[in-house]
Amino acid sequence: MTGPVRESRYRVEGMDCASCAAKIDTAVRRVVGVEDVSVSVTAATMTVRHAENDAVVPAIMQRVAGLGYGLSPLAGEAAARSSASNEHACCGHAHPVSGDAQDHGHTHTHTHTHTQDVHSAHASDHSKPGAAANHERRSAPWWRTRKGRLTIACGVALAGAYGLGKLFPATEAWIFTLAMLVGLLPIARRAVMAALAGTPFSIEMLMTIAAAGAVFIGAGEEAAMVVFLFLIGELLEGIAAGKARASIEALTALVPKTALMEADGRMTEVPAESLPVGATILVRPGDRLAADGVILAGESGIDEAPVTGESAPVSKGPGDIVFAGTVNGDGALRLRVTAASADNTIARVIRLVEEAQEMKAPTERFIDRFSRRYTPAVALVAALVATVPPLFFGGLWQEWIYKGLALLLIGCPCALVISTPAAIAASLSAGARRGLLIKGGVVLESIGKVTAVAFDKTGTLTEGKPKVTDILGFDLSEAEVLGQAAALEQGSSHPLAQAILSRAEADGIALPAVSDIKALGGKGVSGRVAGAELFLGSPQEAGRRAPLTADEKAQVAALHDKGKTVSVLIAGGRAAGALAMRDEPRADAVTGVKALADSGLRVIMLTGDNRRTAEAIAGRLGIEARAELLPEDKQRIVGELKSEGYVVAKVGDGINDAPALAAADVGIAVGGGTDVALETADAASLHGRVTDIAAMVRLSRRTMRNIYQNIVIALGLKGVFLVTTIAGVTGLWPAILADTGATVLVTINALRLLRGPAKA
Numbered sequence: 001m002t003g004p005v006r007e008s009r010y011r012v013e014g015m016d017c018a019s020c021a022a023k024i025d026t027a028v029r030r031v032v033g034v035e036d037v038s039v040s041v042t043a044a045t046m047t048v049r050h051a052e053n054d055a056v057v058p059a060i061m062q063r064v065a066g067l068g069y070g071l072s073p074l075a076g077e078a079a080a081r082s083s084a085s086n087e088h089a090c091c092g093h094a095h096p097v098s099g100d101a102q103d104h105g106h107t108h109t110h111t112h113t114h115t116q117d118v119h120s121a122h123a124s125d126h127s128k129p130g131a132a133a134n135h136e137r138r139s140a141p142w143w144r145t146r147k148g149r150l151t152i153a154c155g156v157a158l159a160g161a162y163g164l165g166k167l168f169p170a171t172e173a174w175i176f177t178l179a180m181l182v183g184l185l186p187i188a189r190r191a192v193m194a195a196l197a198g199t200p201f202s203i204e205m206l207m208t209i210a211a212a213g214a215v216f217i218g219a220g221e222e223a224a225m226v227v228f229l230f231l232i233g234e235l236l237e238g239i240a241a242g243k244a245r246a247s248i249e250a251l252t253a254l255v256p257k258t259a260l261m262e263a264d265g266r267m268t269e270v271p272a273e274s275l276p277v278g279a280t281i282l283v284r285p286g287d288r289l290a291a292d293g294v295i296l297a298g299e300s301g302i303d304e305a306p307v308t309g310e311s312a313p314v315s316k317g318p319g320d321i322v323f324a325g326t327v328n329g330d331g332a333l334r335l336r337v338t339a340a341s342a343d344n345t346i347a348r349v350i351r352l353v354e355e356a357q358e359m360k361a362p363t364e365r366f367i368d369r370f371s372r373r374y375t376p377a378v379a380l381v382a383a384l385v386a387t388v389p390p391l392f393f394g395g396l397w398q399e400w401i402y403k404g405l406a407l408l409l410i411g412c413p414c415a416l417v418i419s420t421p422a423a424i425a426a427s428l429s430a431g432a433r434r435g436l437l438i439k440g441g442v443v444l445e446s447i448g449k450v451t452a453v454a455f456d457k458t459g460t461l462t463e464g465k466p467k468v469t470d471i472l473g474f475d476l477s478e479a480e481v482l483g484q485a486a487a488l489e490q491g492s493s494h495p496l497a498q499a500i501l502s503r504a505e506a507d508g509i510a511l512p513a514v515s516d517i518k519a520l521g522g523k524g525v526s527g528r529v530a531g532a533e534l535f536l537g538s539p540q541e542a543g544r545r546a547p548l549t550a551d552e553k554a555q556v557a558a559l560h561d562k563g564k565t566v567s568v569l570i571a572g573g574r575a576a577g578a579l580a581m582r583d584e585p586r587a588d589a590v591t592g593v594k595a596l597a598d599s600g601l602r603v604i605m606l607t608g609d610n611r612r613t614a615e616a617i618a619g620r621l622g623i624e625a626r627a628e629l630l631p632e633d634k635q636r637i638v639g640e641l642k643s644e645g646y647v648v649a650k651v652g653d654g655i656n657d658a659p660a661l662a663a664a665d666v667g668i669a670v671g672g673g674t675d676v677a678l679e680t681a682d683a684a685s686l687h688g689r690v691t692d693i694a695a696m697v698r699l700s701r702r703t704m705r706n707i708y709q710n711i712v713i714a715l716g717l718k719g720v721f722l723v724t725t726i727a728g729v730t731g732l733w734p735a736i737l738a739d740t741g742a743t744v745l746v747t748i749n750a751l752r753l754l755r756g757p758a759k760a
């Protein structure tokens with residue numbers, strides 16, 4: 001295809017199973033001008049890459065409408081583009097949009113601005129009146145949906161047929177046929193449209209042939225019941241699929257509708273979606289945060305569980321980053337908004353999960369290929385069963401046609417095809433609710449196969465900022481050493497200075513007045529306190545100003561051997577004390593690393609830090625370490641691990657060591673909800689916990705077990721009923737139950753992934 005290409009995203013109403021998605025995919029691909037299609041049954045979305053041609057979108061809308069599904073755009077620009085032309089193009093065709101959505105329109109999203117448009121798409125989907133209505137319709141009770149109404153109508157017709165059949169026995173066959181047509185005609189229409197659109201072996205076609213054949217051989221009552229059971233199965237599929245979608249859509253409700261914005265010295269309540277970047281808002285105690293932002297004033301405990309899964313409130317103060325949808329504790333906060341509503345953490349999480357659900361896993365792709373051959377093969381077997389015994393072995397035509405029709409119903413691949421995407425969608429949603437973002441089924445499968453995990457050190461296994469670990473008092477008390485050192489470091493932004501100041505604040509140390517502060521490049525800092533000359537710096541420079549005793553040198557050396565940075569305080573020409581600092585492991589690092597090791601994974605730390613510090617941290621965590629590495633060294637080591645047969649996951653902050661992240665089988669970014677943590681690598685830990693890596697592995701392995709269970713359920717039931725049908729034990733009713741029942745069982749089994757923590 002030449003010329004400009006656009007990418008449009010739609011919400012598909014009434015699509016509740018994998019065969020629905022396959023029909024839509026096939027039909028839309030046959031539209032002239034369409035380059036690529038991605039349909040997600042679990043997210044109920046469709047993404048289409050197509051030529052920038054005004055005729056393409058109406059053709060897509062008409063084709064999908066003809067199949068019996070509703071289609072509404074997922075981008076806010078649709079209405080603005082041309083509502084009038086949309087009405088002309090979409091509302092006047094011969095086949096109106098079925099389902100509950102009658103909201104026609106289309107969106108054109110240029111490929112190079114896809115990310116921004118999808119953000120706005122999601123926001124508009126829940127903020128504009130039309131989109132809100134769509135959301136309401138998706139949340140409507142089952143009896144108010146199109147499928148629900150059709151099922152009820154068919155059930156009433158069937159019950160009426162039973163009553164009238166008793167009153168007028170002579171017309172019983174005709175009455176049941178009419179009752180059957182109430183449910184079968186919409187099914188047959190969808191079957192014909194699917195066949196014309198390129199899917200001749202759809203479940204609707206198999207159902208239509210089976211029901212019509214049953215009437216032909218005098219089994220009208222059974223045909224009517226089979227149609228009714230089929231509609232019940234479809235309805236149950238829709239309800240189960242809705243539960244899976246609701247798990248991720250519920251995140252949208254976390255963001256409040258309004259916010260208190262500061263303007264001209266006054267607080268005004270405004271819609272949260274209208275907050276511009278840079279605006280200042282007030283968050284009262286107990287309120288949910290309406291936007292991502294940075295705290296300008298106030299301190300409070302923030303409950304981040306809705307976004308990151310963190311169980312305990314996190315203390316936040318000025319300069320700290322906070323997320324939309326989290327809950328403020330007992331302190332009022334003033335925030336500066338850092339992201340528009342369409343681009344806040346919640347919106348990005350939802351977008352990433354929905355996009356991930358559209359990316360098929362290897363197992364899912366295999367099942368899709370298999371099902372395309374499986375269904376025609378079963379149809380052929382059914383035809384042979386119906387004709388060969390009567391033609392060549394003297395069998396009764398009615399008996400073997402009946403068995404052939406039952407095999408047609410057994411042959412539907414719905415349960416098999418949905419077995420993988422249902423589990424993957426539930427798993428991605430469950431992970432997102434716990435702060436684990438996994439970019440699609442391919443990555444989800446790969447994580448479970450990982451056998452070695454390579455961690456960065458700084459900011460990944462460690463906090464990323466040094467802390468004061470030891471205070472030595474030589475000539476002064478420890479409190480005096482800390483107080484005078486902190487006094488010298490006031491106003492400095494150096495990480496070591498910040499560590500000293502943080503420790504002094506935590507210990508409640510009152511800082512003495514200091515004057516004549518001078519930064520001595522590469523050596524330390526000097527000043528005067530109460531007339532006495534002070535110096536804080538490296539042991540070497542301190543030794544030149546005031547010799548250390550052998551015992552003091554030994555204490556400093558012991559701290560160095562533990563990988564700590566030591567600063568010595570000189571006061572009045574004498575060594576007054578020393579402070580040791582180190583970037584300490586995260587609170588959950590030991591637990592997280594142990595969980596990986598217990599799962600049979602090799603854990604290694606790759607760092608550019610000095611060997612002594614690296615070995616000290618690695619020793620505390622019980623893992624091997626490679627130190628003093630350049631980015632290319634880390635990439636080389638990842639390659640070596642892969643050549644040894646390991647499946648390698650590289651875990652880092654998403655910024656540094658890009659070559660190693662790219663070289664690994666799976667790259668996992670660890671961060672605090674930043675763009676980098678969300679947008680880079682194959683997966684991301686929103687909260688940055690080391691234990692999240694083991695949780696991802698457990699979630700992946702649990703998902704794969706669920707998929708294998710689903711495949712066994714789907715094929716096992718079909719195999720059993722295939723044998724019993726040919727043997728004459730079961731007929732049409734059990735056949736349709738084998739199909740719809742297996743589909744419902746598979747979906748319910750997949751939904752178990754939404755509950756509880758992922759366990760190994």
